[in-house]
Amino acid sequence: xxxxxxNMSEYSVFSLLKHTLSGHKNWKxxxxxxxxxxxxxxxIVGGGGHGLATAYYLAKEHNLTNIAVLEKGWIGGGNMGxxxxxxxxxxxxxxxxxxxxxxxxxxxxxxxxxNYNVMFxxxxxxxxxxxxxxxxxxxxxxxxxxxxGADAELLDRDEIARRCPGLDMSPDARFPIVGGMCQPRGxxxxxxxxxxxxxxxxxxxxxxxxxxxxVTGFQMKDAQVCGVETTRGAITAGKxxxxxxxxxxxxxxxxxxERLPIESHLLQAxxxxxxxxLIDTVVTFGAGxxxxxxxxxxxxxxxxxIDGYNSFAQRGNMPVIEDVAACAMTMFPNLGKIRLLRxxxxxxxxxxxxxxxxxxxxxxxxxLNGGWCYGxxxxxxxxxxxFAHLLATGTPHDxxxxxxxxxxxRGYTIDEKGVGAQPRxx
Amino acid sequence: xxxxxxxCGKRDHSEFTYKGDATxxxxxxxxxxxxxxxxxxxxxxxPKGAHKEYWHHTNGCRKFLIVERDxxxxxxxxxxxxxxxxx
Numbered sequence: 001x002x003x004x005x006x007n008m009s010e011y012s013v014f015s016l017l018k019h020t021l022s023g024h025k026n027w028k029x030x031x032x033x034x035x036x037x038x039x040x041x042x043x044i045v046g047g048g049g050h051g052l053a054t055a056y057y058l059a060k061e062h063n064l065t066n067i068a069v070l071e072k073g074w075i076g077g078g079n080m081g082x083x084x085x086x087x088x089x090x091x092x093x094x095x096x097x098x099x100x101x102x103x104x105x106x107x108x109x110x111x112x113x114x115n116y117n118v119m120f121x122x123x124x125x126x127x128x129x130x131x132x133x134x135x136x137x138x139x140x141x142x143x144x145x146x147x148x149g150a151d152a153e154l155l156d157r158d159e160i161a162r163r164c165p166g167l168d169m170s171p172d173a174r175f176p177i178v179g180g181m182c183q184p185r186g187x188x189x190x191x192x193x194x195x196x197x198x199x200x201x202x203x204x205x206x207x208x209x210x211x212x213x214x215v216t217g218f219q220m221k222d223a224q225v226c227g228v229e230t231t232r233g234a235i236t237a238g239k240x241x242x243x244x245x246x247x248x249x250x251x252x253x254x255x256x257x258e259r260l261p262i263e264s265h266l267l268q269a270x271x272x273x274x275x276x277x278l279i280d281t282v283v284t285f286g287a288g289x290x291x292x293x294x295x296x297x298x299x300x301x302x303x304x305x306i307d308g309y310n311s312f313a314q315r316g317n318m319p320v321i322e323d324v325a326a327c328a329m330t331m332f333p334n335l336g337k338i339r340l341l342r343x344x345x346x347x348x349x350x351x352x353x354x355x356x357x358x359x360x361x362x363x364x365x366x367x368l369n370g371g372w373c374y375g376x377x378x379x380x381x382x383x384x385x386x387f388a389h390l391l392a393t394g395t396p397h398d399x400x401x402x403x404x405x406x407x408x409x410r411g412y413t414i415d416e417k418g419v420g421a422q423p424r425x426x
Numbered sequence: 427x428x429x430x431x432x433x434c435g436k437r438d439h440s441e442f443t444y445k446g447d448a449t450x451x452x453x454x455x456x457x458x459x460x461x462x463x464x465x466x467x468x469x470x471x472x473p474k475g476a477h478k479e480y481w482h483h484t485n486g487c488r489k490f491l492i493v494e495r496d497x498x499x500x501x502x503x504x505x506x507x508x509x510x511x512x513x
Contacts, residue, residue: 249472259469263447264497309444312474312498317427319440352468408468409461421467422446 010204011115030196031075031203036210036232040068042391043228043237045215045251046244047071049080049191050369050376052198052209053384054241054391056114059205061385062392067207068237070230072214076195079245079346079376084269084291084303086282087378088125088186089150092141095402095414096355097148102399103382104150104185110381116197118189119296125186125282126155126163128331130175134286138181145183155180166278166332174330175287188282188293188301194380218255224364225255241367241391243383246312246347248370255366261352261408263423265306267374268316270324270343272335274298283331290327299341302328306348306374316345348374350423353413358387359396359405367391368405427500432507433487445480447471448492474498480508 010028019027042058044051047069058064087107089100111117129135135154142152156179161169169177199209210232219227219234227236244251246264274297282293292302304324307317321343328335351357351371356379358369369387372379382399389397396404402414413421427439447470453462474497481491490508495501 247474249470250474259465259471261468261470263470263472264474309495310447310472310477310479310497311500313500317439317500319438352470409464423470 011117031199031209034208034210036068036070036213036230036235037208039066039227039236040208041066041238043067043235043240044069045228045240045242047073047075047199047209047211048078048243048245049195049198049380050245050372050383050387051241051243052195052202053380054243054369054387055207055209055384056198056202056205057385057388058392059202059207061388064392065206067202068235069202069207069209070213070215070228070235071209071211072231074211075199075209076192079348080195080380081192082269082344082346083191083374083377084293084301085188085191085295085377086125086186086291086293087120087189088183088282089378090125090127090141090145090152090181090183090186091416092144093414093416094144094148096416097145097150099382099386099399099403100378101145101148101150102385103379106381106385107189107378108185110189110194110197114197114201116193116200118193118197120187120189121296122185122187123281123293124163124182124184125284126160126180126182127284128160128167128177128180128286130177130287132178135179138179142181151183151185153182153184155182163281164279164283166334167283168331168333180286182281186282188295190296191377198380198384215251215254218366220255225366237365239365239367239391241369241387243369243387245349245370245372245376248349248368252361252368255361255363257361257363260370260405261357262349262371263310263352264312264347265309265350265423266311266313266316266345267303267306267348268320268324268343268345269301269303270321271295271341272300272338273341275300275338278334279332285327285331288323288327288330290324290331292328292331300335300338306350307345312347314345314347316343348372350374352408352421352423353415354417355414356383356403357405358383358390358400358403360390360394361405427502429481429491429493429502430505431483431486431489431491432505433489434483437483437486439481441483441485442491443482443484445482445490448478448480476503
């Protein structure tokens with residue numbers, strides 16, 4: 001096991017050729033399956049993208065290696081393996097733009113960083129505008145992005161028509177398209193590969209990734225967390241970081257935090273049968289809610305709103321399916337002949353202001369990374385990077401100083417949408 | 427999912443608007459304690475299982491309802507009117 005960084009020769013064209021000659025029978029496992037030790041300096045609860053990225057950066061940036069990631073299922077089996085894979089930093093509020101722009105910069109070198117191809121494709125993210133006022137709003141947001149170091153360009157109607165040939169551009173459409181905004185550096189990535197890449201990178205730096213290990217409780221001493229109870233036995237720890245998305249409330253309740261500014265809601269997403277190249281960017285509808293792109297396999301990947309009421313069902317209801325289908329057809333009328341291949345529902349930790357929480361908690365040695373709503377995928381690198389910094393140093397990095405858990409009681413919510421307290425925001 | 431409205435009978439939930447957790451109580455207008463407002467506006471128990479919640483029969487009788495629903499199975503155990511204290 002290397003302690004000097006991931007083995008950069010492990011995956012390369014040469015290793016591929018070498019293993020081809022031996023019939024691909026001698027590849028090493030992508031990550032080990034160690035038995036849990038009795039003690040770790042830091043335990044991360046949740047082996048999704050954020051948890052794995054946190055462990056990776058703890059080892060890589062802070063030289064901490066006595067670290068475990070505990071996952072109740074298997075790596076890539078949660079929301080990390082079920083999302084619409086969109087990466088962007090097109091926010092307006094400074095706290096958000098700066099954080100997500102840092103994330104986008106990490107995305108741009110992630111495949112090289114991890115020696116694992118995460119298939120990050122900067123195909124651009126286009127937001128459609130259907131009224132001149134909406135286009136003005138995009139100009140304002142684009143300017144805010146430029147001021148915070150992100151990229152943005154305003155597109156007129158003709159340019160939208162040129163870039164997205166399938167769109168209904170007719171003036172008598174129900175919501176005629178007048179223009180839009182593009183973030184050219186945005187795009188998509190292969191979600192599974194991100195999970196596997198971070199797991200691989202963390203493992204090679206000495207992190208123990210322990211699957212089928214559910215945290216059932218916390219060990220407390222003098223009102224401080226000093227370990228966890230799991231389905232694979234008790235493990236003591238110096239610090240515990242929780243990054244479990246939809247079940248944040250349930251896990252934190254085990255530590256005695258009964259109430260959080262979070263509700264769990266269900267988001268559905270859809271994949272069509274594979275078709276020839278049709279959409280070579282990411283497009284979002286501005287008169288309803290729909291985001292769509294085409295995967296490398298040719299399937300159209302799209303989604304819309306959350307179901308709208310608290311849910312842990314992991315399966316969706318019909319009204320949202322109808323709404324998403326109607327939005328998709330309004331934008332791209334030619335989708336009407338395409339069949340759905342599959343669709344799924346995942347549980348989102350919807351925060352009360354639509355902004356994530358990366359923070360210390362009222363309980364010492366217990367840290368929280370959650371409230372990602374349904375925008376957590378694009379944040380994966382920066383979320384892990386910042387959470388690792390918080391866990392290693394005990395102080396929040398400047399990028400997340402506003403993402404505190406107590407911002408709600410202090411009156412410092414970060415309400416990107418500007419609609420007040422409700423757990424239904426992006 | 428269907429909700430049995432006390433006035434209109436069993437109707438598809440798309441006729442209703444979800445209004446959130448019915449266990450949080452709004453403090454009195456004159457309440458000065460900010461912690462109580464924080465509790466009411468932001469903090470939620472978010473149960474996995476039995477959940478007491480408000481629904482509004484927007485495209486029906488327009489009555490506000492208290493629905494007891496399981497957040498895992500969507501099984502609805504009771505529907506009562508908010509008017510009259512949910513009895």
